[in-house]
Amino acid sequence: MKMLTVFVSLFLLAAAEKQDLSGKMFTFPLTSNRHYVSLNPELENSNLTAVTVCLRAFSDLPRSQSLFSLELPSTHNAFLIFKPKHGAYKLHVEGQSMEFWGLPDELNAWNSLCATWNGKTGLGQLWVNGKPSVRKGFSRGGFLNGTPKIVLGQQQENYSGGFQGTQSFVGMLTDVHMWDSVLALDQIAKYSYGGQFQPGNVLNWSSLDFSKNGYVITECSKPTVELKHDN
Numbered sequence: 001m002k003m004l005t006v007f008v009s010l011f012l013l014a015a016a017e018k019q020d021l022s023g024k025m026f027t028f029p030l031t032s033n034r035h036y037v038s039l040n041p042e043l044e045n046s047n048l049t050a051v052t053v054c055l056r057a058f059s060d061l062p063r064s065q066s067l068f069s070l071e072l073p074s075t076h077n078a079f080l081i082f083k084p085k086h087g088a089y090k091l092h093v094e095g096q097s098m099e100f101w102g103l104p105d106e107l108n109a110w111n112s113l114c115a116t117w118n119g120k121t122g123l124g125q126l127w128v129n130g131k132p133s134v135r136k137g138f139s140r141g142g143f144l145n146g147t148p149k150i151v152l153g154q155q156q157e158n159y160s161g162g163f164q165g166t167q168s169f170v171g172m173l174t175d176v177h178m179w180d181s182v183l184a185l186d187q188i189a190k191y192s193y194g195g196q197f198q199p200g201n202v203l204n205w206s207s208l209d210f211s212k213n214g215y216v217i218t219e220c221s222k223p224t225v226e227l228k229h230d231n
C-alpha cells in the first residue's frame with residue numbers, strides 16, 4: 001500500500017512537471033480527431049473578467065481550424081480562437097462569437113496572433129502580426145467562471161471532450177501565453193515583433209504544464225525561420 005502511494009505520488013509529480021518550451025514548437029502533422037495537446041493553466045475555480053491569449057501559428061490549411069479552445073464546465077466555447085477559412089478569424093467568448101476580416105493570414109509563414117477580451121466593456125479584439133482588428137462586443141459584464149480545460153490542435157465539443165477532424169489544426173504552434181488581463185499595447189507590440197514581453201501569468205510557454213496526446217511532435221522552432229541565400 002505504501003509502495004503504491006509512493007508510485008502514485010511519483011506519477012503525479014511527473015505529470016505536474018513544467019517544461020520550458022522556449023525555442024520549441026508543437027507540430028501537428030495530420031488531420032484527425034485524436035491528436036492534441038492539453039494545457040494545464042495556473043488556475044483552479046477561477047473567475048476571469050479579462051483575458052489575453054497570444055500564440056504563433058504556421059499552417060497552409062485553407063479549411064476551418066481551431067487555434068485555441070478553452071471550455072468551462074458551464075460554458076461551451078468559453079474562449080475559442082477559430083479560423084472558419086483562410087482570411088477569416090472568429091473569436092468566441094462565453095459562447096458568443098464575432099468574425100474578423102481583413103487581418104493578415106499568411107500561408108506557410110508564422111502568424112503572431114493576440115486575442116483580448118475585457119468583460120467590463122465586453123470588447124474583444126484580435127491582433128495579427130501587429131495589425132489590430134476592429135473592437136467588437138461580446139458578453140458585456142460577463143465572466144469566465146470555473147476550472148478551464150484548454151486544448152491545442154482540436155476544438156472541444158464540450159467540457160467532457162469530443163473533437164471533429166474537420167476543425168483540427170495541421171501545422172505548427174509556438175509561444176502560447178495567456179493572461180488574466182487585457183495586455184498593454186506595448187506588450188502586444190513586443191510579442192508581435194519578437195521583442196521581450198512579460199510572459200503569461202495563466203499560461204507561460206517558458207514554464208508550461210501540458211500533456212501531449214497522439215501524434216504531436218515537440219521540436220525546435222528555428223528551422224522554419226528564413227534561410228538566407230546570396231544572389
Ligand SMILES: *[C@@H]1O[C@H](CO)[C@@H](O)[C@H](O)[C@H]1NC(C)=O
Pocket residue numbers: 047049142143145
Ligand atoms: C465572478 O465575477 C463576477 C464579476 O465580478 C461576479 O459578478 C460573480 O459573482 C463572480 N462569480 C463567482 C462565482 O465568484
Ligand SMILES: *[C@@H]1O[C@H](CO)[C@@H](O)[C@H](O)[C@H]1NC(C)=O
Pocket residue numbers: 157158159160161162163
Ligand atoms: C460531449 O460531446 C461528445 C462528442 O460529441 C458527446 O458524445 C457527449 O455526449 C457530449 N457530452 C455532453 C455532456 O454534452
Ligand SMILES: *[C@@H]1O[C@H](CO)[C@@H](O)[C@H](O)[C@H]1NC(C)=O
Pocket residue numbers: 020198199200201204206207
Ligand atoms: C514564466 O516562466 C519563466 C521560466 O520559468 C519564469 O522565469 C517567469 O517568471 C514566468 N513568468 C510568469 C509571469 O509566471
